[in-house]
Every structure is written in C-alpha cells, then in structure tokens.
Amino acid sequence: MKPERPTASSHLSPRPNLKTVHPNADTVEGLRELQRLFFSAITRPLGPDGRAGGKSAPDLETAALAARLIRPGAKQSPLDRLEIYHRQYWIRLQQAFFEDxxxxxxxxxxxxxxxxxxxxxxxxxxxxxxxxxxxxxxxxxxxxxxxxxxxxxxxxxxxxxxxxxxxxxxxxxxxxxxxxxxxxxxxxxxxxxxxxxxxxxxxxxxxxxxxxxxxxxxxxxxxxxxxxxxxxxxxxxxxxxxxxxxxxxxxxxxxxxxxxxxxxxxxxxxxxxxxxxxxxxxxxxxxxxxxxxxxxxxxxxxxxxxxxxxx
Amino acid sequence: MPINRFNAFSGYGIGIGLRVPHYDQILREKAMVDWFELLSENFLAEGGRQRRVLDRVLEQYRVVLHGVGLYFGSAEPLDRDHLRRIKALVRRTGTPWLSDHLCWGSADGRYSHDLLPMPFTMAAARHTAAKIRQAADFLEVPVSVENISSYAELTFSTMTEWEFLSEVAELADCGILLDVNNVYIVSQNHGFDPHVYLDNIPHERVAQIHIGGHSRLATHILDTHDQPVADPVWKLYGYAIRKLGPTPTLLEWDDRIPPFEEVHREARKANRFLASLAPAQP
CATH class of the missing domain: 3.90.930.50 (Outer Surface Protein A; domain 3)
Structure with a gap:
C-alpha cells in the first residue's frame, strides 16, 4: 500500500539500547560504543522547537542518554549540552543543502x-x-x-x-x-x-x-x-x-x-x-x-x- | 621555543585563513601577509575554481594546510582515501606542516561534519596518538593537533583536557596547534583557569597558535569566528607567547567575513604582543 506520507522516519537507524550497551572509554571498543551512542543522539530529527523531542514533550530517552554521556555544567543540563551538538549537526547540513x-x-x-x-x-x-x-x-x-x-x-x-x-x-x-x-x-x-x-x-x-x-x-x-x-x-x-x-x-x-x-x-x-x-x-x-x-x-x-x- | 621540528623550523609570522570573499583581492594585489592557512578539505578538488585559485595562491604566498576531516579521535580507522587526497595536496602545496583537530566526528563510516569532544582517557589517548602517527608517517610532513572548543564534558573522562592533549602529543610525537580562543572558550564553558591549561602543556611541541572571535550566549560561549578577537583572548594570547616565545600565529575569521583589510588589521594586532618579546635595542 502506498503510504500517505513519506516514510523516511521508518529508516531511522536503531539507537543502541542503553540497557544492554555499556559505553566507556577505557578500550577502543568502549570508545566505539560511546561514539555510536553520541552520534545516534545528534543525528535524530530535531523537535519542533529545535530541541530533542521539543520542550513540551521532552525526549526522556535522549535525556537519559545525555546524563549517561555528559556532565552537567553550571548553567546547563547534560541534555542542554547535547542539544548544542544536535542542533549544529542539522543546521550545518541543512545550510549545505540550501547552498547546493x-x-x-x-x-x-x-x-x-x-x-x-x-x-x-x-x-x-x-x-x-x-x-x-x-x-x-x-x-x-x-x-x-x-x-x-x-x-x-x-x-x-x-x-x-x-x-x-x-x-x-x-x-x-x-x-x-x-x-x-x-x-x-x-x-x-x-x-x-x-x-x-x-x-x-x-x-x-x-x-x-x-x-x-x-x-x-x-x-x-x-x-x-x-x-x-x-x-x-x-x-x-x-x-x-x-x-x-x-x-x-x-x-x-x-x-x-x-x-x-x-x-x-x-x-x-x-x-x-x-x-x-x-x-x-x-x-x-x-x-x-x-x-x-x-x-x-x-x-x-x-x-x-x-x-x-x-x- | 616554537621554532621547532613541528613547524619545520620555518619561523613563520602572522597568517590569515584564506577565505572565498578575499580571493579576488589577494590574487589581484599582493597582500603583505606572511602566510595563508588553507582549509585542506576546501582544496581537494582536482579541477575547477578551487584548483585554479590554489595554483595562483601558491605562486604568490606561503601556505600551511589545516584540516577538519581526519578525525584522529574517531574509534574507526583513518579514511585512507581521504588521506591519499590530503597527501596529494601536501605535495602540491609544499606545506611545511599540517594540522587537524583533536576530536572525533565519524562513526561507522558516517560523518557528523562537526568537531566532537573526546573522552579524556588513556585508551582514547593511545588510540588517537596511533592514528596521528599513521597519518604523519603516510603524509611525510609534521602533523600538529589542535585543541577544540567544546560544549560538553564527557562523564567518562579521567583526566583534564590539557593532560589529554599532552598525552596524545607525547605518544604521537606530534606538534600542538594551540588555539588560544578555544582554551578560553573551554575554560569558560567548563569552569577552570585557562592559565593552568597553558602552563601545563608541552611548550616545546607548540607549532602554531590560532586566535579568533567567539560569541557569548546566556549559558555558554560559542566558537563562531565571526567577529574580532575578544580582549580576554588577546590577554591569554599575550600570556601564551610569553611562555612560548614567537610562534606562528593565525587569525581565523569564517563567518560574517569583513573586507580583507579589516581581517588583516585584526591579525596584525598580534604584533604588539610579539614585539614585546623582541630584545631591547642597545
């Protein structure tokens, strides 16, 4: 059946399961898992207000991931910090397409x-x-x-x-x-x-x-x-x-x-x-x-x- | 002293990043710029305008290559195709040294096109250093790594950024491209004294310095390269070169790029700090 809307979201690469993946940076394999997790987080689509899932519907899974990966700052939560990279990824690439x-x-x-x-x-x-x-x-x-x-x-x-x-x-x-x-x-x-x-x-x-x-x-x-x-x-x-x-x-x-x-x-x-x-x-x-x-x-x-x- | 093997004992002075809006002017009239830094990935095309601009720039100016795509800190191996293209550019330009960033940016063959923060651990340092060595061996030119600006500290880190940078540089036996603006940004974003950073890196490995502008937001500082160098960064630069001695210095201005004269004027401000190092005339 022909989808009513484009279905590219169905091609999202599965995010590594936080319960089964134990990233660390003590080995190259651990580093690889950590980087996969980080990469999967910043390449997810942005929410409607440019946040991961949107302020009104926070993406709890991403927030949990951010807390696993990133230390809080004086003025920012781990999720705030992750979102800087998340937004940069999409803005940079969208800009490249706009130019090309x-x-x-x-x-x-x-x-x-x-x-x-x-x-x-x-x-x-x-x-x-x-x-x-x-x-x-x-x-x-x-x-x-x-x-x-x-x-x-x-x-x-x-x-x-x-x-x-x-x-x-x-x-x-x-x-x-x-x-x-x-x-x-x-x-x-x-x-x-x-x-x-x-x-x-x-x-x-x-x-x-x-x-x-x-x-x-x-x-x-x-x-x-x-x-x-x-x-x-x-x-x-x-x-x-x-x-x-x-x-x-x-x-x-x-x-x-x-x-x-x-x-x-x-x-x-x-x-x-x-x-x-x-x-x-x-x-x-x-x-x-x-x-x-x-x-x-x-x-x-x-x-x-x-x-x-x-x- | 930063006239050393990592910058091929070249004694370069103050340089500017070569940017598209300035092409016509600097090719039309010989600018009194000691050297230009070329973004390697912008000049890998084998034909067309970039290649012609490159050839004409090489006729008139000294250049140094600076990359954003080797991702020494990515867990995956170096991209050999990319490395081969970089090597061809190294040969074509005769760059005395080459730099890229101390970061990761790719996973499983996918690229973020961003400079992502490393976990500061010994395993990551060893892995990163091994890749830098491989690259330097293949490219046959001294390689330096640049400290990045970052907006996140990873929970897995077991050492400070300056300790990590020092470990990587020692293990890889490579140079350091010290971005003073980035040191300042990171110190503000993550809360430490930037002087401690500058005091605790191997000074004899610093091949080059970067300076540039940033944007102060409500919660953090963003490395935007879209305005003049901020006063605290100039002060930190002065502190750095008092430690390091005269060091090839490069101004980065990548966004909202003003006319060439303005960029050049901003870069030349570094002279007042470098002049203070000159021995007094008898």
Missing part, C-alpha cells in the same frame, strides 16, 4: 525542503568527509521516495535535483588532457568524456527554473514548468559551469563515447540509430566538442573522480 540545491529550495519552499533533506539524511547520513559531497545520493533518494516531490510531478523535482547535483560535479571535477590534433584524425581512437562534462536526459526544462526567484511555489500552486523533454550537457569552461542543449543524435553519440567505443564504432552506432544523419554533422560536432574541451583520450578513474556519484 537553491533551485530545489525555491521550488519546494523552506518547510518541504527541510522535511525532504531531513528524510534524506536519515536514509543517507553523510558518508564522506567532504561536505560538498553530502547531496550525492539525493537523486537516488528521490527515485526511491517519489512522494517527497509532492505536490509537484515527481519527474520535475527529480530532474531539478539531478541538474543541481550535476552542477556541483561539473564545478569540482578534474580536467584530463585533451586529445592531440593528430589523434583526432584516427578513426580507431577511443574518445572519452571529460569528468567535468555531465550528460542529462531530462523531461522538464529545469535549466530555466530560477533558483534566485523571489518566492517559492506555495503548496497546491500550479506546476511551474511544463514537460519539454530535452538532452543537455553541463560543462565547465574555465571556472564557470554552463549548460548546452543537445540534439538527440549528438547526445546519443556522446553517450557512445562514454561507453568506451572507438570513434568509428560510436559513429557507426549513431548512424544505425539515426540513418538520415548527414556525415558532415559528425565532423561539425567533433570540431565543436574539441573546441569546448569536452573530449579526452584518457579513461577517468571513476573511483577517484568526484563525478563518480553521477546525477
């Missing part, structure tokens, strides 16, 4: 945005020491939990998230050496896409959505964009990220390069799919993409590429 996904924030509005990010972080807590990678699983999360897109079409919100995440990937990714001129005349050459080039097959024109717009769409408002399928490339020139609309044919060819086919194989595959495509078009595209620095002869080591968590 401004269009999503603008579309959903602060409340729904905050709810989505909280649910996301409960399912996918940060798994990288780099804060800029904190949103890397957000496209996947939205595929898994489409209800979080409401009241907007799921695909619209997903496309917007993929677009904004791709901008981050493109901004930070490295640049591999460009092909030499003589290499480009060899039909057997294998061309690959630069790590700072991301291809997106979108249903909505999300690149038109203004992340700086003055107000978010209120709940129940008309859908701000109509479906308009498109293929785009996000790429970096110098220090700036741009996007470029692509034809279906050129998008197909670029994707063939990503599969590691030789130039000849990629063109043949594209010609099979689009038999009416004039041969000179391939030359034009290759010239253009070479001048934009989109191609390389090196395979990106995906394991060390920031872009490995793709959009």
């Amino acid at each position: 996904f401004p269009g999503l924030w603008n579309l959903l509005g602060p409340e729904r945005f905050r709810g989505l990010i909280e649910a996301y972080l409960l399912r996918y807590p940060p798994d990288s020491p780099l804060l800029r990678e904190v949103g890397s699983h957000l496209p996947r999360f939205l595929r898994e939990e489409p209800d979080w897109a409401a009241p907007f079409p799921h695909r619209l919100v997903l496309d917007l998230v993929r677009f904004e995440w791709a901008k981050i990937v493109t901004f930070y990714a490295r640049e591999l050496p460009l092909p030499r001129k003589e290499e480009m005349t060899t039909r057997e050459i294998r061309l690959f896409l630069q790590p700072h080039l991301v291809l997106l097959d979108l249903r909505y024109p999300v690149e038109r959505w203004d992340p700086e717009g003055s107000s978010s769409a209120p709940a129940g408002s008309p859908i701000p964009l109509s479906p308009e399928p498109r293929q785009i490339a996000l790429h970096r020139q110098g220090e700036t990220v741009y996007h470029k609309l692509l034809s279906r044919e050129s998008f197909f060819l670029l994707r063939s390069f990503r599969k590691g086919l030789s130039l000849l194989e990629a063109c043949e595959r594209t010609a099979e799919k689009f038999p009416d495509l004039p041969p000179e078009r391939y030359h034009e595209w290759l010239r253009e993409w070479s001048s934009l620095g989109w191609l390389t002869t090196r395979t990106a080591d995906r394991s060390r590429s920031f872009g490995s968590k793709t959009a």
Whole structure:
C-alpha cells in the first residue's frame, strides 16, 4: 500500500539500547560504543522547537542518554549540552543543502525542503568527509521516495535535483588532457568524456527554473514548468559551469563515447540509430566538442573522480 | 621555543585563513601577509575554481594546510582515501606542516561534519596518538593537533583536557596547534583557569597558535569566528607567547567575513604582543 506520507522516519537507524550497551572509554571498543551512542543522539530529527523531542514533550530517552554521556555544567543540563551538538549537526547540513540545491529550495519552499533533506539524511547520513559531497545520493533518494516531490510531478523535482547535483560535479571535477590534433584524425581512437562534462536526459526544462526567484511555489500552486523533454550537457569552461542543449543524435553519440567505443564504432552506432544523419554533422560536432574541451583520450578513474556519484 | 621540528623550523609570522570573499583581492594585489592557512578539505578538488585559485595562491604566498576531516579521535580507522587526497595536496602545496583537530566526528563510516569532544582517557589517548602517527608517517610532513572548543564534558573522562592533549602529543610525537580562543572558550564553558591549561602543556611541541572571535550566549560561549578577537583572548594570547616565545600565529575569521583589510588589521594586532618579546635595542 502506498503510504500517505513519506516514510523516511521508518529508516531511522536503531539507537543502541542503553540497557544492554555499556559505553566507556577505557578500550577502543568502549570508545566505539560511546561514539555510536553520541552520534545516534545528534543525528535524530530535531523537535519542533529545535530541541530533542521539543520542550513540551521532552525526549526522556535522549535525556537519559545525555546524563549517561555528559556532565552537567553550571548553567546547563547534560541534555542542554547535547542539544548544542544536535542542533549544529542539522543546521550545518541543512545550510549545505540550501547552498547546493537553491533551485530545489525555491521550488519546494523552506518547510518541504527541510522535511525532504531531513528524510534524506536519515536514509543517507553523510558518508564522506567532504561536505560538498553530502547531496550525492539525493537523486537516488528521490527515485526511491517519489512522494517527497509532492505536490509537484515527481519527474520535475527529480530532474531539478539531478541538474543541481550535476552542477556541483561539473564545478569540482578534474580536467584530463585533451586529445592531440593528430589523434583526432584516427578513426580507431577511443574518445572519452571529460569528468567535468555531465550528460542529462531530462523531461522538464529545469535549466530555466530560477533558483534566485523571489518566492517559492506555495503548496497546491500550479506546476511551474511544463514537460519539454530535452538532452543537455553541463560543462565547465574555465571556472564557470554552463549548460548546452543537445540534439538527440549528438547526445546519443556522446553517450557512445562514454561507453568506451572507438570513434568509428560510436559513429557507426549513431548512424544505425539515426540513418538520415548527414556525415558532415559528425565532423561539425567533433570540431565543436574539441573546441569546448569536452573530449579526452584518457579513461577517468571513476573511483577517484568526484563525478563518480553521477546525477 | 616554537621554532621547532613541528613547524619545520620555518619561523613563520602572522597568517590569515584564506577565505572565498578575499580571493579576488589577494590574487589581484599582493597582500603583505606572511602566510595563508588553507582549509585542506576546501582544496581537494582536482579541477575547477578551487584548483585554479590554489595554483595562483601558491605562486604568490606561503601556505600551511589545516584540516577538519581526519578525525584522529574517531574509534574507526583513518579514511585512507581521504588521506591519499590530503597527501596529494601536501605535495602540491609544499606545506611545511599540517594540522587537524583533536576530536572525533565519524562513526561507522558516517560523518557528523562537526568537531566532537573526546573522552579524556588513556585508551582514547593511545588510540588517537596511533592514528596521528599513521597519518604523519603516510603524509611525510609534521602533523600538529589542535585543541577544540567544546560544549560538553564527557562523564567518562579521567583526566583534564590539557593532560589529554599532552598525552596524545607525547605518544604521537606530534606538534600542538594551540588555539588560544578555544582554551578560553573551554575554560569558560567548563569552569577552570585557562592559565593552568597553558602552563601545563608541552611548550616545546607548540607549532602554531590560532586566535579568533567567539560569541557569548546566556549559558555558554560559542566558537563562531565571526567577529574580532575578544580582549580576554588577546590577554591569554599575550600570556601564551610569553611562555612560548614567537610562534606562528593565525587569525581565523569564517563567518560574517569583513573586507580583507579589516581581517588583516585584526591579525596584525598580534604584533604588539610579539614585539614585546623582541630584545631591547642597545
């Protein structure tokens, strides 16, 4: 049965049982248990007034945990002290998402945005020491939990998230050496896409959505964009990220390069799919993409590429 | 004296944390800054603007790396991928030393992106020191650990923070990045005399000092780095360098960042304390 509300809270990691766990810091194992307990406490959702469970409904379990872990101060209880870290965790991460996904924030509005990010972080807590990678699983999360897109079409919100995440990937990714001129005349050459080039097959024109717009769409408002399928490339020139609309044919060819086919194989595959495509078009595209620095002869080591968590 | 092996005998003076709002200015006109501290995690990207800024900064200035992501105190092992990326940055920048915090921040491969307080026990000290040694061996550069600001004392602690810091530094044979602002904050939040802290750490291991601004709230002081250094912190800084001698000193200003000149002016206030150490002219 489809849940009426998003159910990310059901993915809360179970808190270690205080009755069976005996943290200490006399061994590394004890230290590990202590840190797990502390971590589980500060990563729980905040209460409505920013406290653990809220002032009106204090979370007794968290208060008991705080008392186990933390000494009281002159002006603060153990729970007060724990809550400083609890709030910092959520505020810091929410701020990071606000900066990385401004269009999503603008579309959903602060409340729904905050709810989505909280649910996301409960399912996918940060798994990288780099804060800029904190949103890397957000496209996947939205595929898994489409209800979080409401009241907007799921695909619209997903496309917007993929677009904004791709901008981050493109901004930070490295640049591999460009092909030499003589290499480009060899039909057997294998061309690959630069790590700072991301291809997106979108249903909505999300690149038109203004992340700086003055107000978010209120709940129940008309859908701000109509479906308009498109293929785009996000790429970096110098220090700036741009996007470029692509034809279906050129998008197909670029994707063939990503599969590691030789130039000849990629063109043949594209010609099979689009038999009416004039041969000179391939030359034009290759010239253009070479001048934009989109191609390389090196395979990106995906394991060390920031872009490995793709959009 | 803090011109020592932990700061590669480099004799650096007063530095400033490199922050985004100042990029254009410091790249356009050569600022008279002795050195910049770079937040390691901000410069691990292999391309794009940060990489270009880094390369241009390296052409003009001396830099030192300061990290927030190694989490020496986490029970889990060091993140080897992260360490490898840091090593590439160490090589690229030629940093004479590298620092990170005496804290934990991750559990079971999940990251808090915060500097969380340690329990001050011998087991925690030994574990933390072992990880610092591993990092220093791998990075092939002197490593220092910074005392953090904290808002909670853990019930499990069996020693004071300065005893813990000293134990870790001795066991790891590493340097100390002494954050005087943090010493002050912790002393206020947890109720002790900050001079005792400064008196009881191994002075010969102090590689560098941090100073910065904080915010005094009703129940505690928060380490905000969003305003000038408070007078009590300057006084404590003066006390520290009378103990330590001239020490590379870095001003942190991370939020509500004013124009570069204002940050630089604030940092240069440290000079009046450093000048008092200079031998009198005959």
